Amino acid sequence: MKKERIKIISIGNIKEESQIQVMGWVRTIRKSKNVSFISLNDGSTINSLQIVLDMKVFDEKIIDKINTGSSLSVNGKLVNSTGKNQKYELQAESIELLGESDPELYPIQPKKHTFEFLREVAHLRPRTNTFSCIFRIRHACIFAIHKFFNEKGFINIHTPIITSSDAEGAGEMFRVTSLDLDNIKKNKLDYTQDFFSKPVNLTVSGQLNAELGALALSEVYTFGPTFRAENSNTSKHLAEFWMIEPEMAFYDIDDNMDLAEEMLKYIISYILKNCSSDLSFLENLELNDEKQLPQVKRNEFPLIQRLEKIIDNDFIRVKYDEAFQILRNSKPNKKGKFNFKVDEWGIDFQSEHERYLVEKHFKNPVIVSDYPKQIKAFYMRSNRDNKTVAAMDVLFPSVGEIIGGSQREERLMMLEKRMEEMNVSKSELSWYLDTRRFGTVKHSGFGLGLERLIQFVTGMKNIRDVIPFPRTPGNCSY
RNA sequence: GCCUUCUUAGCUCAGUUGGUUAGAGCAGUAGACUGUUAAUCUAUUGGUCCUAGGUUCGAGUCCUAGAGAAGGCGCCA
Numbered sequence: 001m002k003k004e005r006i007k008i009i010s011i012g013n014i015k016e017e018s019q020i021q022v023m024g025w026v027r028t029i030r031k032s033k034n035v036s037f038i039s040l041n042d043g044s045t046i047n048s049l050q051i052v053l054d055m056k057v058f059d060e061k062i063i064d065k066i067n068t069g070s071s072l073s074v075n076g077k078l079v080n081s082t083g084k085n086q087k088y089e090l091q092a093e094s095i096e097l098l099g100e101s102d103p104e105l106y107p108i109q110p111k112k113h114t115f116e117f118l119r120e121v122a123h124l125r126p127r128t129n130t131f132s133c134i135f136r137i138r139h140a141c142i143f144a145i146h147k148f149f150n151e152k153g154f155i156n157i158h159t160p161i162i163t164s165s166d167a168e169g170a171g172e173m174f175r176v177t178s179l180d181l182d183n184i185k186k187n188k189l190d191y192t193q194d195f196f197s198k199p200v201n202l203t204v205s206g207q208l209n210a211e212l213g214a215l216a217l218s219e220v221y222t223f224g225p226t227f228r229a230e231n232s233n234t235s236k237h238l239a240e241f242w243m244i245e246p247e248m249a250f251y252d253i254d255d256n257m258d259l260a261e262e263m264l265k266y267i268i269s270y271i272l273k274n275c276s277s278d279l280s281f282l283e284n285l286e287l288n289d290e291k292q293l294p295q296v297k298r299n300e301f302p303l304i305q306r307l308e309k310i311i312d313n314d315f316i317r318v319k320y321d322e323a324f325q326i327l328r329n330s331k332p333n334k335k336g337k338f339n340f341k342v343d344e345w346g347i348d349f350q351s352e353h354e355r356y357l358v359e360k361h362f363k364n365p366v367i368v369s370d371y372p373k374q375i376k377a378f379y380m381r382s383n384r385d386n387k388t389v390a391a392m393d394v395l396f397p398s399v400g401e402i403i404g405g406s407q408r409e410e411r412l413m414m415l416e417k418r419m420e421e422m423n424v425s426k427s428e429l430s431w432y433l434d435t436r437r438f439g440t441v442k443h444s445g446f447g448l449g450l451e452r453l454i455q456f457v458t459g460m461k462n463i464r465d466v467i468p469f470p471r472t473p474g475n476c477s478y
Numbered sequence: 479g480c481c482u483u484c485u486u487a488g489c490u491c492a493g494u495u496g497g498u499u500a501g502a503g504c505a506g507u508a509g510a511c512u513g514u515u516a517a518u519c520u521a522u523u524g525g526u527c528c529u530a531g532g533u534u535c536g537a538g539u540c541c542u543a544g545a546g547a548a549g550g551c552g553c554c555a
Contacts, residue, residue, distance in 0.1 A: 027516090034512045052513080068505090085515050109489060109505050110516045116547065117489070171554065205555095230553055231479055243555060339551075351551080404555065449555030462548090473479095474546090 009044035011088055014078055022049060022090060023073045023098070025127060028110040029066055036063060040072060040090075043132050046281045050081060050089040062097065068110055069101030069127070115465050122469060123478050130285060133278040134466055137271060138454050144270035145223065145244055145450075148263055154219040154246060159206030161225065164198060165428060172229035173201035174239075202227035206245050207445060208379075208432050211408060214247035214443050215435045221246040231473050235462040236399065238451060240471040247445035253381075253390040253407040256444035257367050260394055260403050261315045263448070264365075268307050271457055279304055286459045299398075303459045306397070309364075316362045319370040320388065321345075326361055327353050348375040351400050358395045366395045378422045380406040381442075382414055392446070399456045405446020412436040 006020045014020060024042030038051040051074050053063065066072065073096040081089040107121045108128060118125040125131045149156065162176050178195040191199045206222040213220035226243045246259065272279070283303040290298040299306065318326075327333055327342040327349070340350045349357075349368070358366050369392040370383060380389035394403035409415040415436055419426050426433065454466040464470035469478045 030514050030517055032511055032514075032517085035514075037514050037517085039515080050515080082513065083515065104488080104506055106505095107488070111489070111504055112516085113489065119547095226555075228554075232553065233479085234551080234553095235549080237554070241555070399555095401555065447555060452555060 007044040008040070008042050008047065008049045011049060011078065014088075016078060016080060016088075018078050019075070020078050020090070021073060021075045022051075024049070024071070026066060026068055026070045026072060026101070028068060031063065038066065038072070038074075040074065041127075041132070043126070043136075046129060046133055046277050047086075050083065050086050051076070051092050051095075052089050053092050053095070058092075058095065062095070065097055065100055066095075067101050067103040067106070069103075069106040069108060071098040071101075072096065073098055115462060119464055119470070126468070129281060131465075133275075133281050134454070134458050134460065135468065136278055137275050137282075137458055138450075138466065140271055140275050141267055141450065141454055141457065142223075144267045145263075147270070148266045149219075149221050149246065152219065154221050155213065155217045157210065157213045157217075157220045157222055159203065159209035159213075159222045159224060159245075161203050162196075162200050163203045164196070164200045165208065171204050172231075173204055174227050174229045176200050176202055204228055205243070205447065207247065207447065208429070210245050210247035210445060211432070211443065212435060214249045214445065215439070215441065218250070219246070219248045233473060235464075236452065236455075238463055238467060238470055238472060241463075241467065242450040244448040244450060245445060247443065249441050249443045251407075251444040252442055253369060253392060253444060256405055256407060256446060257315075257317060257369065257392055260367070260392070260405065260446055260448075264394070264402075264453075265311050267453065268457065269311050272304070272307055272311070279307070282458050282460075299459075306459075307457065313364055315365040315367050315394070317367045317369065318357075320368060320372065321370070323349070323357060323366075323368050327356065330356060330361070332356060346372045346374060354395045354400050358397050358400075365397070368393050368395065373418075376406070378418045378424050379408050379415070381409045382418070390444075394446075396452075396456050399452045402452045402456065403446050403448050405444065407442065407444040410436060410440045410442050412440065 004021060006014060006022055008022060008024065022040060022042065024040040027039040027041050027048050029039075030037045032055075034055050036053040036055060038053065039048040040051050041048040051072075055063070074090060074092050075094045076090045076092040078088055079091050081087060083089065108124055113128070118128065118131070126135055146156070177199075179189065179193065191197070194200075203224075204226060206224060206226075210220055210222050222243075222245045224242065225240055227240055228237075229239065230237065232239075246263075248255070248259065251259070286299070286303055301309065324342065324345060324347075330342075332338050333342045338350075338352055338356075340347075340352065342353065348371075357368070358364070369390070370388040371391045371393075372387060373380070373382060373389045376389050376391045380391045382389055390407035392403075392405050393401050396402045409418060412433065415433065416426060418424075419429070451463050451466050454460070455463055458466060460466050464472065
């Protein structure tokens, strides 16, 4: 009979009594005199396959070398399990130890580890149940995003990672150079001698380039890494993260909000449909963790219900004016409970204000639009009132701002005026202004933070635990 | 960057008002066990108490400085 390697996720499709081969890594091994059990996991699913070893058949010396973390190839017969926790198990007929794992040194034990500890062994943490769930869900999110845009006829464009424009004000940038920095005298950098003959940086946003694409291909999106050299030490910031930036010609701010809401619901329903066992695992993990917390600190609903609520309800849409009034008249504001008082029109909302709107007042995702122009970027379209711009932020429970976007200023005169007011160089961005000089049209777009979305979908508290290799101030290992 | 808290065995944590030889569970090691489910049972190895100073007869415990981490805040996605 032919033996072929089967992935553990597809065990359910295999006929009983089939001869199969599986390969994977040992999660636990339970050895006893007559029979031993191995939990083998190949990352295709949260479920491990139980391997049963009849100790009369196998050389004890070889079995002794199998430990947590070892890699194995196992041939055997798939049979119904007499145990309670699994339907099938593999009756091993031959085992090849592919790679040993010294149990004195291997850091991942079959027990609960803290996320802080696992961050220190981030190169091995995908071998844990929790992180394998997260990375499978991360993949599913990425796939769903491409699928969504493909179905809507969007063109994926790659915007540059190395960029010379520093005019966006989206944050501190990482300088890119080929100069020998070890042998340069203080303050004597000569960029004309550098690779690009001028100072260049890692991108903080692909938006301006994406606009060029939209004003030719109608609907485009970027999906790439983004770099911010901000000294941000929070559970919601990374120095290197992934951002999705759709940009659409002929869309106004309302079309933009519709697309953002439709996209988020699409992704979340895709995850609910395709990652149910991973979601259940994470939901249980969260429920167990929360047992130790006081009621107030627990989530109001379990993970899967939180996701279902997103799909089942319309996002609340409020203009800045209205949100400002709600906050100003709110109890915490009147009682002085906010660290930042809401009193003067024009202030930027702090995260405590956003959280109040989303988690206390509306109890639903909220899209706030039409912000005062002085707190927003130069490229956002001025409204008729000349006080606000057509900006919109999508605020989610627990993670806060998940999307920021706007209708772009397509009127050349208005855009140039804003650039002058905000000290943005027109000559450096002359290529950008060309889109307004030649065949300008109304257009809109937004940026979605992939890791923040995954945080929401997985319920993970720290953004460093939803990206394989997190980069944060002082941390760039692996 | 700011505020608060934390740092004790490979991991998770106890360690009383400063007092003699710093403990537990898990992991590891040796053994037992006829089907286990993070198996169980017996025995056992393992410590620069984050680092450097200081106070004290005596410091894991108190003080100062530094490093690292977590949570919150700011900047933002």
